[in-house]
Amino acid sequence: MQNMSRADYGRGALSSPEGRFEQIHREREQPQDPPAHTIYIGEVAKSILTRNDSPDVPFDISLNAYRGCEHGCIYCYARPSHAYLDLSPGRDFESQIFVKRNAVDLLRKAFQKPSYKVSPIVLGANTDPYQPAERTERLTRGILELCEEYRHPVAITTKSHLIVRDLDILAALAKQSLVSVNLSITSLQPDLLMKLEPRAGSSARRLAALRKLRENGVPAGVLMAPVIPGLNDTEIEHIVRITADQGALWLYHILLRLPYEVKDLFAEWLERYFPEKKDRILHLVQSTRSGKMNDARFGHRMTGSGNYAQLIQMRVRAAVQRSGIPGKEVRLRRDLFSRAPGGQPYLFTSDRP
Numbered sequence: 001m002q003n004m005s006r007a008d009y010g011r012g013a014l015s016s017p018e019g020r021f022e023q024i025h026r027e028r029e030q031p032q033d034p035p036a037h038t039i040y041i042g043e044v045a046k047s048i049l050t051r052n053d054s055p056d057v058p059f060d061i062s063l064n065a066y067r068g069c070e071h072g073c074i075y076c077y078a079r080p081s082h083a084y085l086d087l088s089p090g091r092d093f094e095s096q097i098f099v100k101r102n103a104v105d106l107l108r109k110a111f112q113k114p115s116y117k118v119s120p121i122v123l124g125a126n127t128d129p130y131q132p133a134e135r136t137e138r139l140t141r142g143i144l145e146l147c148e149e150y151r152h153p154v155a156i157t158t159k160s161h162l163i164v165r166d167l168d169i170l171a172a173l174a175k176q177s178l179v180s181v182n183l184s185i186t187s188l189q190p191d192l193l194m195k196l197e198p199r200a201g202s203s204a205r206r207l208a209a210l211r212k213l214r215e216n217g218v219p220a221g222v223l224m225a226p227v228i229p230g231l232n233d234t235e236i237e238h239i240v241r242i243t244a245d246q247g248a249l250w251l252y253h254i255l256l257r258l259p260y261e262v263k264d265l266f267a268e269w270l271e272r273y274f275p276e277k278k279d280r281i282l283h284l285v286q287s288t289r290s291g292k293m294n295d296a297r298f299g300h301r302m303t304g305s306g307n308y309a310q311l312i313q314m315r316v317r318a319a320v321q322r323s324g325i326p327g328k329e330v331r332l333r334r335d336l337f338s339r340a341p342g343g344q345p346y347l348f349t350s351d352r353p
Contacts (some may be wrong), residue, residue, distance in 0.1 A: 004027045010198045012072030013079075013265050014272055038070050040133055041100045048106035049121070059155065062108065062125035065139040067098035069127040071159060071200040074184075075226055078126045081259040089261040090257075097133050104142040111150050111339065117335045121147070124157035124182075132199065144169045147178065150339070153332035157182040157223060157254045159197065161205035164212050180218040180330045184238055187232045189317060190204075195273050198231075207246050214247035217300035219330045222249035227312055228256045229284035230277060236312070237319045244259045244323035251325055253316045256285055257306040258293040284308055 050062045068082060072094040079089035087096055099141075102105075110116055121143075123129040129140040147154045148169055156163065156179070163181065167330055173179035187193050188203045191213050213220040222243045227233050270278040282293075288304035289295040295305065303313060320327060 010072070010095065010200050011091060012074035012076075012094060012196070012269070012270050016088040016091040017261060017264065018088060019292070028112075029312070038097060038132070039094050039095060039302060040227070041098050042135075043067070043100050044102055045100040046090065046105060046212050046249075048100065048103050049110055049212070050125075052125075055244075059122045060119040062122040062141065064101070064123075064126045065100050065103040065129060065137075065143065065310070065318040066127050066131060066133055067100075068093050068096055070094055070097055070132045071128055073197045073200060074266055075196070075256055077257060077259055077262060078260050079265065081126070083261065090265055098141070099133060099137055101137070103139050107143060108148055111146070111152065111337075118337045120153040120332045120334075123153045128130070128158050128160060129156060130158045130160035130162040130201075136175065141166050141169070144173070148172055149177060151236065151336040153178045153334060155180045155182070159184045159206060161201055161209045164209050167212065167216055167218075170218045170282050171215065174216075177333045177338060180332060181213055181218055182208075182223040182252075183213075183220060183262055184223045184225055184241075184244065186225065186228075187235055188239060188242065189235070192232065195269075207242065210243065210248060211246045213344045214249075219249055221248045221252070221325075222264055223252055225252075225254035226256035226314070227253050227316075228281065229288060229308055229312070231274070231283040233312060233315075236315050240316070240319035240323050240325070242319065244325045248325055249330070250327050251316070251323075253312070253319050255288055255309055255312065257289065257295070257301065257304075258285065259296070260294075262319075263293040265333065279300065288312075 011246070044328060047065060048063055052060055052062060067085070069076065069078065076093070079093045082089050082093040085098070087093070087269055092298065104258065123140060124320070134140050144154065144166055146152070170179055183206050185203055185206055186197060190202060193200070193203060199266070210220055210222070222239070224236070227236065267278070270281060276279070285293060288309040289301070290305060290307050295301065303309060
C-alpha cells in the first residue's frame with residue numbers, strides 16, 4: 001500500500017475528475033495535489049424540502065442543509081450531485097461544502113403554509129447532517145429546535161458522534177414519538193474505516209452514540225450501509241451482534257451501488273488500497289447489479305439482485321433474528337403538529353394537515 005501524501009490524508013477520493021456536465025476541459029501545466037483544507041461556501045437556498053416518490057425508500061420528504069460532505073466516504077452515491085455545480089464528484093465533493101444558511105428560515109416558512117402536509121422529515125438522506133461543518137454552523141440543531149417548537153416528526157441518519165450534542169432536543173422529541181435515529185455503521189475495523197470513511201469518526205464512537213441515545217429513550221437503530229461484496233461483508237454477523245449489545249432497535253442493510261462517476265472513483269481507490277482484491281470486488285458488485293456497477297431499478301436499487309445479493313440478505317436477516325434485535329417499526333406521530341408554536345395540536349381530524 002502506498003503512503004498518503006499530505007493532501008491525501010483524511011480524504012476518500014484520490015483525484016478530482018471532471019463532472020459529467022462540464023463543457024470546458026481544463027489541464028494543469030504542472031501536476032498539483034488538491035488542497036488539503038476544506039472550504040465552506042455560504043448558499044442562499046430557494047427551497048429546502050425535497051419530495052420523494054420512490055417506492056425504494058420509506059419517506060416522503062428529506063432535507064439537506066449541506067451540499068457535499070467532508071466525511072469523504074469513497075462509495076457515496078451523492079458524489080455525482082456536485083457535477084451539477086460544475087465541480088468534481090471527487091475531491092471537490094468532500095472539500096467544497098455548500099452551507100444553506102437560510103435552511104431554518106425556509107423550513108419555518110414551509111411549516112406556516114396552510115397547504116403544508118405533515119410527513120416525517122428525513123435528515124441525512126443525501127449528505128450527513130452532522131458532518132464537521134455542523135460543529136460551527138449548527139443548522140441541524142436549528143432544524144431540530146424548530147421541529148420541537150412545531151411538534152413535527154423527524155428522522156435522522158448519521159455516522160457522527162456529534163449527534164449526542166443534541167441529546168436534549170432528541171430526548172424531548174422522543175417523549176412525544178417525534179424522532180428516530182439511524183446510526184450508519186459500515187465496518188468495525190479501524191484501518192479499513194480510515195480509508196473508506198476518512199473523516200466520519202470511529203465505529204467505537206458511533207456505537208457509544210447509539211448506546212447514549214438508547215439510554216435516553218431515543219428510538220435508534222443501525223443502517224449497515226453499504227455492504228461491499230468482498231470487502232466488509234465478512235463483518236455482517238459481528239456488526240449485528242455488537243450493535244445488539246448497544247441496544248439497537250433495528251438493523252437494515254443497503255448493498256453497494258456505484259452510479260456515474262462513483263464507479264471510477266471507487267475503482268481508483270481499490271487500486272490504491274486493495275489492488276489484490278480489486279478485480280474480485282468489482283466482479284462481485286457486477287454480479288449483484290445485473291452485470292453493471294449500478295442498477296437503478298425500483299426494487300433492486302437498495303438490495304441488489306442475484307445469488308450473492310440474496311445470500312447477503314439471508315445472512316443479515318438470520319443474524320438479526322439470532323441477536324434479539326426487535327426490528328419493530330417506529331411510527332412517528334403526525335397529529336401533534338401545530339402552526340402556533342408552543343400552542344395546542346390540532347383538536348379535530350378535519351383540522352389536521
